[in-house]
Amino acid sequence: MLPPCDPAVLQSNPQFSSLYQHLTTSLLNPDGSTRASDTQPARRAAVEDLKGCRIRNAKKQIKKRTLRQLAFDGEGGLPDQHQDTVAVISLYLDSSRQNGKEAGDTLALLAPDIEAFYSSIPAVINPFSEILSSSIASLRMIANAGTKTTPVQSSESSRPRPRARQSASNTATPLSSQLSARVRSLRETQLVELPASRRQMTLTAAEVLATRAQVLEQTVVLLERAKHGALARATKAKAEHLATVAQGMEGKLNVTKFDVIAQIYSPETIAALDRYRQHLGDVRERLEERQELVSQELKAYDAQGRSCQETGSMAEIVQRYGKLAREVEAVKVELRRLE
Structure with a gap:
């Protein structure tokens, strides 16, 4: 994936701009792959297989994470009698990378829990589906961020029937396409609005620094006037003079005191x-x-x-x-x- 380029750089370099546009629109896909390879049947088949494997792996990981959330989240709605069984199965799925002998021993050890899990599947389906629905709603909110959307109805009051659900799924926009559109929108924002915001932030920072320099200059001027200027030095000299005069008066008073004492006590x-x-x-x-x-x-x-x-x-x-x-x-x- 090519990094985004500042529009100002593209405007100031027309040749580089044409090269960048040619690379991003004619030669390369948004993910960085070559567009010419997309027309080859073998590559297309490999890409489709890879896509299918990724989808299956993603579904598997989603199910495992949902089951773990259902097992260890107290607010998942799972009945208490099935909590331990689902937790054991979730831990087993998370740590299932074992060789054949160890896997067989583990399966033999967990056979009662697995049978109990199979028997508790009807009780697990509803909370499992609710967690998946909540995740899908969150993804749709992320995909539709910044756009006007109809409010999502609660799962309790507006749970559609199977036929209505099928018709709604046929008419609703797929989540993958929404996420792709959202990614493209964010990329356009990154290419267009973000550089402008950075320039504006740079200008604002320059203004702030200039204001700070003015404040420092005024501070130095005030310090010069109040502490190190002529008025401050004159005030300090006057205070020192008065302190010296006070010390002289104190000495005279002590001398007078001793004279009076000498006259009284002859x-x-x-x-x-x-x-x-x-x-x-x-x-x-x-x-x-x-x-x-x-x-x-x-x-x-x-x-x-x-x-x-x-x-x-x-x-x-x-x-x-x-x-x-x-x-x-x-x-x-x-x-x-x-x-």
């Missing part, structure tokens, strides 16, 4: 604070000693009051105890104030 002030701290320490020690003495005296009065039995002496002790308690509280207040 040697005389430090000596006075030390003397006052020593005075407070002495006062604290005296108050603590006084608190300890008062506490001891209170303990002594407490012991004396427990041993005393007279009412008058007990009242006097209570008065003195209250007085001492007030003195202790006053000492504690002074201690807290000193702290």
